[in-house]
Amino acid sequence: MSFRTKRSTKIALNGAGLLVFLFAVFPVFWMVMTAFKTDEDINSSTPLPVPLHWTLEHFRAVFSGQGxxxxxxxxxxxxxxxxxxxxxxxxxxxxxxxxxxxxxxxxxxxxxxxxxxxxxxxxxxxxxxxxxxxxxxxxxxxxxxxxxxxxxxxxxxxxxxxxxxxxxxxxxxxxxxxxxxxxxxxxxxxxxxxxxxxxxxxxxxxxxxxxxxxxxxxxxxxxxxxxxxxxxxxxxxxxxxxxxxxxxxxxxxxxxxxxxxxxxxxxxxxxxxxxxxxxxxx
Incomplete structure (x- = not known):
């Protein structure tokens, strides 16, 4: 196997591994970001990957019991x-x-x-x-x-x-x-x-x-x-x-x-x- 073929194979494997990593991490990222969003950002018709307005209100509600x-x-x-x-x-x-x-x-x-x-x-x-x-x-x-x-x-x-x-x-x-x-x-x-x-x-x-x-x-x-x-x-x-x-x-x-x-x-x-x-x- 030539050097160029080995290099291409290595790049392809690394790219596949990166895609698998992103696919696995994305739900966790979305969960954490949603926890810091306001209700307006969560219910927005346009999905927002990162909160426009950061808040800790949801964490306060969870710690207090909220009902x-x-x-x-x-x-x-x-x-x-x-x-x-x-x-x-x-x-x-x-x-x-x-x-x-x-x-x-x-x-x-x-x-x-x-x-x-x-x-x-x-x-x-x-x-x-x-x-x-x-x-x-x-x-x-x-x-x-x-x-x-x-x-x-x-x-x-x-x-x-x-x-x-x-x-x-x-x-x-x-x-x-x-x-x-x-x-x-x-x-x-x-x-x-x-x-x-x-x-x-x-x-x-x-x-x-x-x-x-x-x-x-x-x-x-x-x-x-x-x-x-x-x-x-x-x-x-x-x-x-x-x-x-x-x-x-x-x-x-x-x-x-x-x-x-x-x-x-x-x-x-x-x-x-x-x-x-x-x-x-x-």
Missing amino acids: LEFGILHFFGNSLIVALVTVAVSGVVALLAAYAVARTRFRGRASFLVMLIVVQMVPLEALMLPLMLNAQRLQLLNSLTGLIIVYIGSSLGFSILMLRGFVAAIPRQLEEAAALDGASNRTIFWRITFPLVAPGLVATSIFSFVTAWNEFVIAFAFLKDQEKYLLPLTLSYHFGRTQVEWGSIMAASTLFTIPVMIFFLIVQRRMVSGLVSGAVKG
């Missing part, structure tokens, strides 16, 4: 509690289960893995009725605890399957060498296996966090008291009014995306796939 019993910080706290507990519990359980599946042989191991794959094929909404009936029997309906249990169960299958691959990729020679040096099973797990599985644990944590943070249907079915609402439920409130308040919706949505971005920025440094190869070379 709700509580401000957005209260619902933000509910969503944060649900998401963080889901991430912590599902991460620990999935890590232990993945290690057991990847490192031990037991009866029904293959059936267990197939079951995890089949469960991922069933939409969570299809299980909403039996989940609600069981939650009602256990007196967990209309509670954050019941919602957290459902979210943990929905994220475990994917997390176990992903972490199993990371655990299986760790050479057994590392653990055997540590055992020969007199390390206990607990020491081997926390000092050798856990640091190498950390990138996979970060990836599954992001999945669990986003799932618990964005989910709407189950939360809408489970929660009745406004005091226990999560952030997605507060967004639906603005759609249910006589006039859709796009400014408040976009302001709340802008605030809604900030925690996910912060969580990703905190953990993205751990998403390194070369830790295992580096350990083997060392």
Whole structure:
């Protein structure tokens, strides 16, 4: 391949990547800009990408509650509690289960893995009725605890399957060498296996966090008291009014995306796939 052909191919690929980036970023840009527009600019017959008159009125309305019993910080706290507990519990359980599946042989191991794959094929909404009936029997309906249990169960299958691959990729020679040096099973797990599985644990944590943070249907079915609402439920409130308040919706949505971005920025440094190869070379 000639130099000119390589250059043209590189330009074409970079151009395609730029188009994909703009296509993905444009809705976010429009959301943020709309949050700072006045109602006149939002309802203008001519779409305005940038506000003519900047305002923080929509953010003030969201923080004050605007007809709700509580401000957005209260619902933000509910969503944060649900998401963080889901991430912590599902991460620990999935890590232990993945290690057991990847490192031990037991009866029904293959059936267990197939079951995890089949469960991922069933939409969570299809299980909403039996989940609600069981939650009602256990007196967990209309509670954050019941919602957290459902979210943990929905994220475990994917997390176990992903972490199993990371655990299986760790050479057994590392653990055997540590055992020969007199390390206990607990020491081997926390000092050798856990640091190498950390990138996979970060990836599954992001999945669990986003799932618990964005989910709407189950939360809408489970929660009745406004005091226990999560952030997605507060967004639906603005759609249910006589006039859709796009400014408040976009302001709340802008605030809604900030925690996910912060969580990703905190953990993205751990998403390194070369830790295992580096350990083997060392």
